[in-house]
Amino acid sequence: MLDSTDKAILNLLQQDASLSVADIAETINLTVSPCWRRIQNLENRGYIEKRVALLNRQQLDLGIDVFVFIKTNQHNDEWIEQFYSALEVLPEVLEAYRMSGDVDYLLRVVVKDISAYDAFYKNLVSKVPLADVSSSFAMERIKFTTAVPI
Structure with a gap:
């Protein structure tokens, strides 16, 4: 405690x-x-996992957050392993969640521009079969923190 x-x-x-x-x-x-x-x-005790530096994305020309909603019609171990392996080699994916409800997975992807997102999308769908992929582009970041409430 x-x-x-x-x-x-x-x-x-x-x-x-x-x-x-x-x-x-x-x-x-x-x-x-x-x-x-x-x-x-x-x-x-595992309360501190690691210490990192948070980079200025604007300085790095990585200003677009894309929320990618993924649906699959395959829920077997082989597909899941293939999907997870694909995510590991896609550095644009900063966060990935398995969801309840209408969407199976939610990704937060960071890219430079729409062309970079298009290249990411093509790369993703070439790595794993997906039933449906839709994306929403964040217009403004209103709140961002890495600090969890203690």
Whole structure:
């Protein structure tokens, strides 16, 4: 179970994973050694999966989010393995979910422009048979965070 100090550490790291242990310790009124041990413990217990840098997509000319809705008429292990393998080699897919309801899978794809999405689409459908694919292009990003509520 997480106590309030662990939660404070996790919230700080979600906002800035480059913070030093000393900075975290000072912020939460803890000395460096116990703070370091708590961070190590959180990592060892799986609360911290990894630390990453979030890149500026505009600077990288990757400004379009596409939500791709996929339906399949095949729900066997072989097709699922083929589909999952296809997703692994498509770097444009940032998120993929198996869904309930009318759509079987939802992908969030990031591309430079419509031409790049068209190339992605052709690549995807060449890798795995799909019953239906539809896409919606995000017009504006209103909220984006990687921080989960603790």
